[in-house]
Amino acid sequence: MPDNTNVLIVGGAGYIGSHTTLALADAGFTTTVYDNFSGGHRDACFGDALVEGDLADTALLTQTLQARGIGTVIHFAALIEAGQSVITPLPFYENNVAGTLSLLQAMNAAGVHKLVFSSTAAVYGNSVDRPLLHETLPRAPINPYGDSKAMVETILESCVAAYGLQAIALRYFNASGADAAGRSGERHDPETHLIPLVIEAAQGKRDAIHIYGTDYDTPDGTCVRDYVHVSDLAAGHVAAVRHLAQAPAPAFTPINLGTGTGLSVRQIVDAVQRISGRAFRVVESGRRPGDPASLVADPAAARDVLGWAAKHSDIDTIVTDAWHYAQARG
Known part of the structure; x- marks a missing residue:
């Protein structure tokens, strides 16, 4: 059964x-x-x-x-x-x-x-x-x-x-982000997600990070995500x-x-530079096909139905855990 x-x-x-x-x-x-x-x-x-x-x-x-x-x-x-x-x-x-x-x-x-x-x-x-x-x-x-x-x-x-x-x-x-104890983290092959890509630039594994689109209808012109x-x-x-x-x-x-709060690509890049303490080259490029300008959740149903709310999703915790995981992997 x-x-x-x-x-x-x-x-x-x-x-x-x-x-x-x-x-x-x-x-x-x-x-x-x-x-x-x-x-x-x-x-x-x-x-x-x-x-x-x-x-x-x-x-x-x-x-x-x-x-x-x-x-x-x-x-x-x-x-x-x-x-x-x-x-x-x-x-x-x-x-x-x-x-x-x-x-x-x-x-x-x-x-x-x-x-x-x-x-x-x-x-x-x-x-x-x-x-x-x-x-x-x-x-x-x-x-x-x-x-x-x-x-x-x-x-x-x-x-x-x-x-x-x-x-x-x-x-x-x-x-x-990544498991705070370092047991698992993000490692796609090839990697396509923004935060690990920016971290690779901070580690010197990429010669630059590209921002795809700076003319979206968002506060700083770059895509916003939750x-x-x-x-x-x-x-x-x-x-x-x-x-x-x-x-x-x-x-x-x-x-x-989701959290109900959006962060732009520029904000993510700035957070990685700040937390890693490393500067890297940022290249502005044209938009990619299929990228919506903004996706931010209304998290009310998760709270009401599941009793769930994000507890570790502030940008500093996310980037810090991802950075530590990436550094431990070398």
């Missing part, structure tokens, strides 16, 4: 997945990591068990769910780089949409109906005219990455009545798993994980 304290973490060897596995273990859950290591790292697997497999392998997913007595699934396994999705969209739809269909088929076959889905603020598209993005806004993505996540949310909604699915879609804003410490995101997943364990009926619930 499925056990709600047994959690399958699909993509658990990745950045947010590894931190969530640590947080679940600290909270007393039994965890199984399922990953194909296309983007994750073996030394970032902190689960009680590891199954190496692909998201498209419905049979292996079904077997894993049944053999491990899984009661709840957290689904992180996705291609995430918005700019690349504009250039090569098909892999994003194949992995993010078709791969999720494979997982849902396995869950249905195994009688597992509780899912925490890793969604994104990119489903909102370019909403700079709105100071805070609320879950009731229509989905209006402007790149294939956001489109793929919006498609999955639509699929999850349709599975509620048909299959009894209980799903929470956690719409992340910008994941950032940065959330990865340990806060991990805590949000623990809260979502606990909520689903007590959920009385099938439902689909989208919930923002």
